[in-house]
Amino acid sequence: MAEKKEHLYKVLVIGDLGTGKTSIIKRYVHQFFSVHYRATIGVDFALKVINWDADTLIRLQLWDIAGQERFGNMTRVYYKEAVGAFIVFDVTRTSTFEAVQKWKNDLDTKVTLPNGKPVPCVLLANKCDQAKEGLVNSSAQMDDYCKERGFAGWFETSAKENINIDEAAKFLVSSILENDRANDWEGSGTNEGMHLKDEPQPEPKSGCCS
Ligand code: GTP
Ligand code: MG
Secondary structure: OOOOOEEEEEEEEEEEEOOOOOHHHHHHOOOOOOOOOOOOOOOEEEEEEEEEEOOOOEEEEEEEEEEHHHHHHHHHHHOHHHHHHEEEEEOOOOOHOHHHHHHHHHHHHHOOOOOOOOEEEEEEEEEOOOOOOOHHOHHHHHHHHHHHOOOOOOEEEOOOOEEEEEHHHHHHHHHHHHHHHHHEEEEOOOOOOOOOOOOOOOOOOOOOOO
């Protein structure tokens, strides 16, 4: 039997303070949720190992980045070599949705794929177990919003009730894999040294929305 292919992907989780980034990661990686809020200081890490299919193993290195403004100047360092991102907002606080554009700009100006394209980014409308405020009440408008701003897609999630978190991760990983294949990366072993061939690169596919 052929050996399993392994991929190591660095994925960022960004968005305003208290939107649920840490909670989403804890739910996804440790099947755990707590109502107690402890602000992330700087950055935390988590690793999720995914048996993607019979011959693909994926190690998802999740970078849980503090939403607090005072850590904002560190993002360039944190974003380095990321191949995908989640931007999280809180459906109960419109100010966190207004900040989404700021986070997306920050992301797109500070990191790109080796071929110069923006990294695939999925928008998470978190705390959907609670009453929603604003644009997120219209999924058609959210679809347009995502299309206009270059999000690969969006999902309503709840870390509390475990809604759509696996689905959103699966969707982002699919986009990452698609880019990876389209760009014909040369990955081997642990994939720690990935190189891009000097061939003309096809346009990556993009899809919107969930
Ligand atoms: P920073 O680290 O400061 O950037 O915040 P964060 O985005 O990591 O937020 P965190 O995950 O710490 O969650 C903030 C608060 O929201 C906590 O009290 C969580 O319990 C709560 N919370 C997170 N996700 C959900 C959710 O899906 N539903 C509900 N009802 N509460 C949630
Ligand atoms: Mg946090």
